[in-house]
Amino acid sequence: SGDKLWSGRFNEPVTELVKRYTASVDFDKRLAEFDIQGSLAHASMLNKVGILSAEDLDAIRQGMADILADIRADNFEWSLDLEDVHMNIERRLTEKVGDAGKRLHTGRSRNDQVATDIRLWLRHTIDLHLKEVAELQTSLLELASAHTDTVMPGFTHLQVAQPVTFGHHLLAYFEMLQRDAERLADCRKRVNRLPLGSAALAGTSYPIDRHYVAEQLGFEAVTENSLDSVSDRDFAIEYTAAASLIMTHLSRLSEELILWMSPRYGFIDLADRFCTGSSIMPQKKNPDVPELVRGKTGRVNGHLMGLLTLMKGQPLAYNKDNQEDKEPLFDTADTLSMTLTIYADMMRGVKVKPEAMRNAVLQGFATATDLADYLVKKGLPFRDAHEAVALAVRHAEQQSCDIADLSLETLQSFSSLVAADVFEVLTPEGSLASRNHIGGTAPVQVKAAIERAKTRILAK
Numbered sequence: 001s002g003d004k005l006w007s008g009r010f011n012e013p014v015t016e017l018v019k020r021y022t023a024s025v026d027f028d029k030r031l032a033e034f035d036i037q038g039s040l041a042h043a044s045m046l047n048k049v050g051i052l053s054a055e056d057l058d059a060i061r062q063g064m065a066d067i068l069a070d071i072r073a074d075n076f077e078w079s080l081d082l083e084d085v086h087m088n089i090e091r092r093l094t095e096k097v098g099d100a101g102k103r104l105h106t107g108r109s110r111n112d113q114v115a116t117d118i119r120l121w122l123r124h125t126i127d128l129h130l131k132e133v134a135e136l137q138t139s140l141l142e143l144a145s146a147h148t149d150t151v152m153p154g155f156t157h158l159q160v161a162q163p164v165t166f167g168h169h170l171l172a173y174f175e176m177l178q179r180d181a182e183r184l185a186d187c188r189k190r191v192n193r194l195p196l197g198s199a200a201l202a203g204t205s206y207p208i209d210r211h212y213v214a215e216q217l218g219f220e221a222v223t224e225n226s227l228d229s230v231s232d233r234d235f236a237i238e239y240t241a242a243a244s245l246i247m248t249h250l251s252r253l254s255e256e257l258i259l260w261m262s263p264r265y266g267f268i269d270l271a272d273r274f275c276t277g278s279s280i281m282p283q284k285k286n287p288d289v290p291e292l293v294r295g296k297t298g299r300v301n302g303h304l305m306g307l308l309t310l311m312k313g314q315p316l317a318y319n320k321d322n323q324e325d326k327e328p329l330f331d332t333a334d335t336l337s338m339t340l341t342i343y344a345d346m347m348r349g350v351k352v353k354p355e356a357m358r359n360a361v362l363q364g365f366a367t368a369t370d371l372a373d374y375l376v377k378k379g380l381p382f383r384d385a386h387e388a389v390a391l392a393v394r395h396a397e398q399q400s401c402d403i404a405d406l407s408l409e410t411l412q413s414f415s416s417l418v419a420a421d422v423f424e425v426l427t428p429e430g431s432l433a434s435r436n437h438i439g440g441t442a443p444v445q446v447k448a449a450i451e452r453a454k455t456r457i458l459a460k
């Protein structure tokens with residue numbers, strides 16, 4: 001018999017190209033720690049139910065400890081001939097401890113083994129992400145706290161709409177990230193089920209104790225159906241969908257940072273450490289990091305589509321197609337982790353330019369709605385108020401000024417209901433203060449929202 005663990009059945013070896021095509025060790029070696037964790041729980045269960053002797057269990061534990069140390073020290077030689085992480089580790093174990101190593105795979109298949117490894121890895125990864133999201137949310141709250149009263153234009157259709165505070169604007173992203181964290185936490189519940197014990201597809205004839213293994217590995221429950229357990233990857237798709245949404249939210253924020261940093265807006269500046277210059281234009285400072293976040297969103301969205309497509313044609317139960325789940329998952333996790341971490345730091349380095357924000361509010365007739373509401377409060381039906389203000393805006397536009405710059409007499413020519421108190425509602429600050437209800441942009445509401453937000457962050 002040759003190198004392969006099943007080679008007795010074969011008359012010829014695979015070609016070099018097929019070997020490289022089918023091997024996954026180059027990327028799935030990343031699962032090594034989780035593979036060993038799973039194997040140790042499996043071995044201890046085999047011993048508990050009387051299938052594996054105490055001596056063999058001991059040998060397996062010793063051997064695995066050595067292997068883990070070697071892997072951590074980058075002292076483990078991975079072999080393409082052994083195809084994947086599972087067979088590399090098992091073969092090394094057998095080299096070290098002999099027959100005990102050969103007994104480890106009793107009642108188990110690589111199909112339930114790999115499903116277990118990915119779930120262990122993903123559970124760990126989600127827990128990291130929850131902390132990373134919390135850190136970014138914290139940085140948003142810090143910035144929002146400093147700008148509960150900073151007025152900026154709120155936009156619809158990218159046209160100036162109504163005044164909002166910069167703090168309120170940032171809290172919108174806090175909410176998106178809050179739902180993102182909830183999605184990750186919810187996905188984690190379905191990740192956290194043990195598939196081991198399903199064996200290749202139908203279960204096993206040994207008297208295994210799956211609950212014991214689940215407990216050893218910190219799984220909340222065991223999966224219910226062996227066929228489903230070895231073939232299902234919907235938990236991975238769910239995770240990637242959650243990751244895509246996080247990236248999508250950060251892509252939107254990135255688009256805003258890029259716009260705001262453009263001299264046309266001039267609302268903010270990013271710290272130099274997130275920007276690069278131009279090799280030709282000496283004056284340039286480009287917002288590379290937000291641009292790359294926007295770009296990398298496409299990459300993560302692509303992984304989501306890749307995984308959905310990977311699953312759609314697979315009959316039950318396990319198919320080798322599933323080996324293709326790992327690279328998209330790993331790349332999603334790495335991209336998301338880096339993005340979240342860099343983003344928290346970047347938000348802490350945002351320099352806000354309140355004068356530019358306020359000037360933009362004054363230029364866009366942002367308080368036109370306030371004037372209409374003022375007239376309504378004096379008894380005019382809203383539709384009539386809307387029309388009166390529209391005429392006032394047209395007039396101001398012709399004069400190249402804001403409606404707040406028109407004289408009392410001029411304003412009264414559009415409605416006799418206008419009185420001297422009108423100028424209070426035409427200031428950006430008056431407009432902000434009037435939106436004083438939960439979810440509104442009034443500074444007192446934003447301050448209260450920040451206090452509530454601090455207590456809502458999931459991973460602390």
Ligand code: ARG
Nearest residue numbers: 024084110111114320322323
């Ligand atoms: N490397 C494989 C994967 O990632 C492990 C399972 C292989 N099982 C099999 N019967 N070929 O899915």
